[in-house]
Amino acid sequence: MVHRFLLLLSVAFFFAPLAHAQSSLVAQPLPPEQFAACVKGLAGHTGSAGRPLKRDDFLRIASTAKYDDRVRQSMLVQTGEPTFWWDDIAATTDEQRVAEGREVLAREAELLAKIEQRFGVPREIVVGIYGIETNYGPAAGRIPVLDAAVSLACLRPCSPGAATCGSRERAYAAVRLLRDNKVKPESFVGSWAAAFGRTQFVPDSYEQLAVDMDGDGLADVIGSLPDALASAANHLRRRGGWIAGAPVYIEVKVPAGQQREFTPTGKSIRLTDRAMKVSEWAAMGWQAVGAGGASLPLQAAGDPVVVPFLPVGLPGPAFLVSRNFNTIFRYNNSDRYVMEVAVLANKLAGGPGIVTPWPTDDPGLSRAEVKELQAWLMQRGHALVTADGVMGRNTRDAIEAERARKGLPAGRRVGQRTMRLLMQ
Known part of the structure; x- marks a missing residue:
């Protein structure tokens, strides 16, 4: 135990300067000159890229990237707006998402049967990923992937001497996809983490795991539903090894x-x-x-x-x-994400979802209920709120203000009980 403690202590001290450097980078937007210097710095490491990439090719394409502060803001939100399990599961596996997922299962039954046979992954799991990642297509993100990938690499720099560096490799992969015409610049948009397409692949995972399921010669996870769903299944099969027949x-x-x-x-x-x-x-x-x-x-x-x-x-x-839990975790390394996908898949297959009550007297809201709340907040004069069913920062700001007006305990959250108290 003493040896293990000393080992952990040494690891903590080794990474402390890097963690401090990253936190200082995220504290404020990157100035243009610092971002430009970072791009040049990244170009100096292309010789160690996981896949071939010439320095000149990187500079030619990456020099067109623009720093996007939404990346930094999203990194802050991840740590600054904690949520409860019962809120996230209620919103991501609500009746609307289940109904829409069953429509996908029925409409794409032939395609999903082929994917299930080829990769051994249940169709409900594949559709569950599709539903959680982009709400079955329309919510793939709006940030240019090149901007997001390069901004992320600059905001999350690699430790000195690191053999591999995920953020840097992601930026390199984004450049290669554009260099090789694997994606069209105008449609190469996605999340702050540089994930793109119907099932949200980051560029480096795309290079390794994307599948051309429709046979047109291009693995297109943006415009081709067969390619996107098959690529997700291939990810689960090859990373972690999906156990056919085993429950998550x-x-x-x-x-x-x-x-x-x-x-x-x-x-x-x-x-x-x-x-x-x-x-x-x-x-x-x-x-x-x-x-x-x-x-x-x-x-x-x-x-x-x-x-x-x-x-x-x-x-x-x-x-x-089972090990299938770990396999989904490798798609998105969050326990909560794994359960969102697995619970949605369970409901799509006709199961009850989670049966045991959560330890709260204020359960989470469905997206329809969030929209109802947001519409009420808009009527109360909160002009920045949009009735989109997403519990974002503007909605939480308005909740905080209304709780104070109502004399409720300070907070930025509303559940089933507090929504009734707030709106009565």
């Missing part, structure tokens, strides 16, 4: 005598060192949760190895998750 999660009841180790810690609990087969957990008294909360025998096809995962500890929903 099984909702479970933890035996009373084993609940002590799952008390809330403020963080998600995923015990990766407790990997056992489903049958072994069943032998220890763990049970599955059925619709309505009924206890069912714990079992799964193929008896996969699973580990406990509790998003908020007990009391609260508890799960046993």
Whole structure:
């Protein structure tokens, strides 16, 4: 234990200067001269790029990039606006998204059957990713990917002497896609993290994993739904290895005598060192949760190895998750994202989603309810609010003001109960 502590301490000190440098970069917008110097600095490392890239090619294309401060602002929002599990799951797996996903399943049944047969990934999971990433297409982002990738590389610089550097490789890959005419500049737009297309691929992942499913000679994750869905399935198959037939999660009841180790810690609990087969957990008294909360025998096809995962500890929903959880995590490294995709897929397949109540008396809102709230805020004179169903910064600012007017405790959140109190 002492050795491990000293190792962690040395790692913390090693990365402390870099973390400080990054935080200072994010504190203010990058001045034009600093951004230009960063582009030149990136050009000096093209010789170590993961794939061939000439310095002159990089400068020719990257010099057209513009610093986009939305990247920095989004990095700040990630750390500055914490949200609850019950808010995110309620909004991302609401009835509207389930209904629209089932329409995609029906409309693209033949295509999805081919993808499922070729890659071994269930169609509901593929459509779940499509739904969570871009709401089935229209929400792919508006930031030029080249601008986002280069801005991100400058705001998140690599540690000196690093063998690999994700942010730098992403910028290099964005340049190569433009150099090789893999994408059209006018449609090469996406998120602040430089993810683009219907299923949100970052440029370096696109280079490695994109698939030409429609056979036109180009893996087009922007304009081709077959290519986008197949590319997502290929990502799951090749990165982490999808286990065909295994569930991502099984909702479970933890035996009373084993609940002590799952008390809330403020963080998600995923015990990766407790990997056992489903049958072994069943032998220890763990049970599955059925619709309505009924206890069912714990079992799964193929008896996969699973580990406990509790998003908020007990009391609260508890799960046993398979390697497929880790595989989706590699698509987007967030436990919450994995569960959003998996719960949506469960509902698309006719399942109940998460059955066990969250430990709150103020559950989250659906997007329809958020829109209702936003319309009310607009009537109250909050001109910056838009009724789009997204709980963004302007909506939270307005909520904060209205809670103060109403005499409610200070906060920037509204759930089912507080929405009624606010609007009554």
